Amino acid sequence: MKHSPLPFFAGQHRQERLGARTVFSPLPVMTNVPPVRRADWLTQKHPHYIELGGAGGSLFQTQILYSVWVLGLLIFAGMFWGPPGNGMSNGQGWAGVWTGLYEEVWIGANQWAMEFSWENLLGTILLLGTMPGLALFLTVKILREHQQQLRRVLPFRFHRQRREVMLSRWDKRTKRTEVRIFPWEEMCAMVGEGSAVSVSGVMTMASLFFGINSDERPGQFWSGMNVGTLSKEVGAGEWEMIRRYMEEGPEAIDEPAPVTFDGMIEEFCREQKIPRSAFS
Known part of the structure; x- marks a missing residue:
């Protein structure tokens, strides 16, 4: 038929x-x-x-991924640093993050002490690791799928x-x-x-x-x-x-x-x- x-x-x-x-x-x-x-x-x-x-057009796709990565890094850096009194690090970079891991604890009459907070450490890891980790996961996933597609399908001749x-x-x-x-x-x-x-x-x-x-x-x-x-x-x-x-x-x-x-x-x-x- x-x-x-x-x-x-x-x-x-x-x-x-x-x-x-x-x-x-x-x-x-x-x-x-x-x-x-x-x-x-x-x-x-x-x-x-x-x-x-x-592989045709791969260079342009790589440039797009690179541009998105750089843009995301700049946005994250702006959120991470921030001006004094703002941002995750209070404008002090890693020193501000480390300072934020400690909190004042009342130990007696008009007596306070700085103690390390595991809750603050967990929150900092989540804040600093979620967005970069997600961006890295998506980038690697796109590159991996593109490489798989190149291996599976031949160019049209x-x-x-x-x-x-x-x-x-x-x-x-x-x-x-x-x-x-x-x-x-x-x-x-x-x-x-x-x-x-x-x-x-x-x-x-x-x-x-x-x-x-x-x-x-x-x-x-x-x-x-x-x-x-x-x-x-x-x-x-x-x-x-x-x-x-x-x-x-x-x-x-x-x-x-x-x-x-x-x-x-x-x-x-x-x-x-x-x-x-x-x-x-």
């Missing part, structure tokens, strides 16, 4: 109240949108194939010579990575845009999706990739980059963006025409 294809076709457009969707493929057609020369998730470029996904696309997915039941090859003409691609309205303003988000129809579950995608874009036009330009490569060749796109900090330094030195040793 031959399953019906997905209900999408190139040129299809759907406009909703707070969003819109435009389909570029199957049967990829020219979008008349200027293509981008490269994208963060373009990881490999060769004369006969390109690879998308994998677009082979222009064979006009085929290799996709993969992680099978939770068998605990194995499945790999399949599909014709280029069957690749489904679309860009969507949605808006969220609130009393403070309107926020618009867009994304580019491309995937393959599932033979086992008609009407659903066997595997796909969803990447965030600045707008529908940018998403269309990123898809046009893939289509231009498949139809015109490797000269239609630039080399992949670096995925490491050392790669960024090498690219900067190459563009500025300076030796690597000249970079501070």
